[in-house]
Amino acid sequence: MTPLNLLEAHGLSCRYGPHQAVNDLNLSLKRGEILGLLGANGAGKSTTMKMLAGVLAPSNGHVTVNGISLAENPKAAKQQLGYLPEQPPLYPELTVVEYLRFCSELREIPRKARPNAVNRAMVECDLQSLSKRLIGNLSKGYQQRCGIAQAILHQPAIVILDEPTVGLDPIQIRGIRRLIRTLGSERGIVLSSHILAEIQTVCHRVVIMRQGRLVYDEPLSVADSKSFDTILVGFARTPNLDELAAIQGIDGITALDDRRLRIAVVSGEDPRAAIANTAVARGWGLNELHAEFRTLEDVFVRLTARDDDALTDQTTGTAA
Amino acid sequence: MTIMLSIARNEARRIFVSPLAWTVLAVLQAILGIVFLLLLIEYAQDADSERRYTGVADYIGNGLYGFATLVLLMIVPLLTMRAFAEDRRSGSLQLLLAAPASLVDIVLGKFLGLTVFTFAAIALIAVMPLMLLVGTELDLGRIAAGLLGLALLMMAFTAAGLFVSALTREPTIAAVGGFGLLLGFWLMQVLGSQSGPVGEMLGYLALTGHFENLKRGVFSSADVAYYLLFIGVFLWLTVLRLDSERG
DSSP, rough: OOOSEEEEEEEEEETTHHHHHEEEEEEETTTTOOOEEEOOOTHHHHHHHHHTTTSOSSSEEEEEEEEETTTTOOHHHTTTTEEEESOOOOOOOBHHHHHHHHHHTTTTTOGGHHHHHHHHHHTTTTTTOOOOOOOOOSSHHHHHHHHHHHHHTTSSSSEEEESSSOOOOOHHHHHHHHHHHHHTSSOOOOOOOEEEHHHHHOOEEEEEETTEEEEEEEHHHHHHHHHHEEEEESSSSOHHHHHHHHHHTEEEESSSSEEEEEEEETTTOOOHHHHHHHHHHHHHEEEEEEEEEOOOOHHHHHHHHOOOOHHHHHHHHHOO | HHHHHHHHHHHHHHHSSSSHHHHHHHEEEEEEEHHHHHHHHHHHOTTHHHHHHSSHHHHHHHHHHHHHHHHHHHHHHHHIIIIIIIIIHTTTTTHHHSSSHHHHHHHHHHHHHHHHHHHHHHHHHHHHHHHHGGGGGOHHHHHHHHHHHHHHHHHHHHHHHHHHHHHOOOOOHHHHHHHHHHHHHHHHHHHHHSSSSHHHHHHHHOOTTHHHHTTTTTOHHHHHHHHHHHHHHHHHHHHHHHHHHHH
16 A cells, blocks of 8 residues: 655754754655646755655654655665755766766666666766766766756656755746656656746745745645736725725735835635725725736745734734 | 675775776886885895895895885875776765665675775785896785785775765765874874883774784784774775764
8 A cells, every 4th residue: 555645754854953854844745746846945945855865864753755764664764765955975986877876776676678778768867978977077967967867767656846946047947847747747856956936837836944844835736827816906095994805805904105005815716806896985095006926936925025024923823 | 785796886886987997006006116116226225135135025024014014005095096086076975875775785785896996906915026036035924914905905995085075065075084094093103102001002992003013914813803803894984974964
């Protein structure tokens, strides 16, 4: 019986001395899902991925891989994992093919299947023409691809990629994204990045971390849909707030200044037409009216802005 | 087990494709070659030497092996510094940590890989006294005992060097620290000459003391056991250190 979630983390914490790098993190990954891990620098993304990959033991909490506990049975669990760390784990003095051959031994791929596995990984990462070159002489982008090849060599059920497109040129980035999407169709992938566009084009679900905590966990469709919670309106003359508040679908009004308001909307309602009608009928001189769509970028900025703690906490409550 | 051998093979390959190993071997061979030649000239010129030493193997072996330990003491930390410190800095240690390999596999693999280098160095050193077979008869058992001692000593240096290497992410610190640790064990020999139980204990713990018997051709299992224990303890400490780092 295969468990529902490929990867599951419960109450994951990691402490470096007094510094709490990751704090009580819960995460799950389904088969066929590409999960994007977003966060500002130092939010704990890499530490989380290290713990998921079994490179770093968590101070608290546990990880199960395909139903196998990473702490109790690390060997079996790690066989299901492919991991690309932030810095690709390469040996610069070896050639690409020597390196991948060693990785295939490390991953305990049966001897007969090794040449095939190495070739396939090289083809997938577009490295065939460089197989005899020393890794140390390759450009950053190709080294990154060697790192990815190593992570997918043994066709693991879960692939953990820590900033896989760093140092690649735009064409290579598209290639890697295509590869990730292909891989993601039958596996589970955890991907970290601080490039929003990357997460938006590749991932199905987004998780945002801030100061070691998970502050957002939603399918990408929610963040990216045309939903909105607020409307921005501006008038030439000061409006009557009570009259405005009486309109169907309006939850609350915040005055930005005398004539500009941010109106909170009851979810699912769209009072824009009603507001326009009222404004015209009362002669307030409507000169601005637009919904503030919730893009991933807004969510990210709102959740990770450091100097705006009150707002962040409020959002955390609703997102969780 | 197979993973451990794969790691060992890979480590050995990495050592021998790097210029460091070849430089070390060349320098080692050049210095020991000069020493060997000087010893040989001295032996040939001194009419008394045949009476004072029990054969040329005794004289040459003693001097050459003694000097070799000193050179190796300085060289081995340069090789072990790569093992964990440099791999940690370059990030490649993560490859092994993320693989389905136990820490014992990783540490033993690295140790065995370096041991391959040790044997290459010992083989080159062995050529020098064996060359004398062309002109004279040698006590081969004695030379073999000396070489075995040298190999055990070098493996002990390697184990201690690996442990220091696992402590840091700076290769230079690993080299200096490894050198310091080995020199410390060396100096115990001097302290061991003091009378009293402490002196005796230190003398027993000293790395090179146990080599003296083997150099003289005395194969004592106690000495061999000392080296094996020394190696085992430091490799175990290395495993513990990596384990504590992981969580």
